[in-house]
Amino acid sequence: MPAPAAASSVLIPASPLLRIRDDAFDTGNLDAYNLYLTTGSNRLRLAVVDSERRKFVALEEYELPTAALPAMAEQHDFLGRRGWNEVRLAVTGRAFTLLPAPLFRPGDEEAALRLHHVLPATETARHFVHPNLELVNIYAADTSLTDWLSDTYGNSGRVLHHTSALLAGVAHQRPAGSPRRLYLNLGHGELTLIVLGQYLEYCNVFAFTTAEDVLYYTILVMQELGLNPDQDEVAVWGELLHDSAIFSLLRTYLRQVRLGPRPPAVQYSYRLDDVFEHRYFDLLSLHFV
Structure with missing residues (x-):
């Protein structure tokens, strides 16, 4: 043995x-x-x-x-x-x-x-x-x-x-x-959000488990920094697919979201x-x- x-x-x-x-x-x-x-x-x-x-x-x-x-x-x-x-x-x-x-x-x-x-x-x-x-x-x-x-x-x-x-x-x-913009990067259970205009305005990492978590943190940051979900562009990178639940939910609430x-x-x-x-x-x- x-x-x-x-x-x-x-x-x-x-x-x-x-x-x-x-x-x-x-x-x-x-x-x-x-x-x-x-x-x-x-x-x-x-x-x-x-x-x-x-x-x-x-x-x-x-x-x-x-x-x-x-x-x-x-x-x-x-x-x-x-x-x-x-x-x-x-x-x-x-x-x-x-x-x-x-x-x-x-x-x-x-x-x-x-x-x-x-x-x-x-x-x-x-x-x-x-x-x-x-x-x-x-x-x-x-x-x-x-x-x-x-x-x-x-x-x-x-x-x-x-x-x-x-x-x-x-x-x-x-x-x-370039105008100030929100950028998202999704890792395995970690979401990084960056807002960059003429200078860096925001950068933070959140733990998440669901698509709703990602949407919540995204909308929260946009509201806190005065970004408009209907008008301001959002670029997304990372571990998600075009037809994933996360990207589908983001597209439902953000008019100008795209994969980077x-x-x-x-x-x-x-x-x-x-x-x-x-x-x-x-x-x-x-x-x-």
Whole structure:
């Protein structure tokens, strides 16, 4: 009779939820590529971009808890290897806050988070400066995850919060002088709402379980910020389909809602043509942070 598995062992998924790779992607030449990762809500998503051609050549998704990422990387054919041009990992979650850049002082991260999130011993407070928005994103990250990223990728690795990627992606695609607008991104059980005009007016993450939850938070934010559900445009990205209950409900109450496009000014392998353009926006937007 085989011995029972150790309590600390993790179950690595036998197959990905999504695995797309361009034939031109050369895993023997990793210094030509950037690796982008998002982790949280029991999902690991990764994308690879040819840094010189600015072309996405790989996209993968796994059902995987964050704690299992290091073990997953050991078994993956390229995920745990050194030599990438850049590696950016975005963590999801509600433990973040945004401050105007002039009000931020390095070393104050934990105090800024303490207003709504007390760091446990397993987490560390980090920050990221958004130069174009004159904002600083302060967020909590799992210490073992940040240590693994540093040990695995060295100076090429960087940890961010997924709202930083979203803000960068939204700001990158907005033409100058665009009117203030509401942007939604749906993850697995997490809804991120952003209102951006000449400057950032709102950014928050809510937990949700039903389509009615998504509608409630959307209408609440629009009312609080004076946006009109009949007139103001709303762009939606993330984990939903054109005929999903969430999108159907949003279309019932919002006249100008639409599914958002992929980030512009980069190329995409033809193999990504079968993936809906509104999916993976925050992952792909890591290219702009």
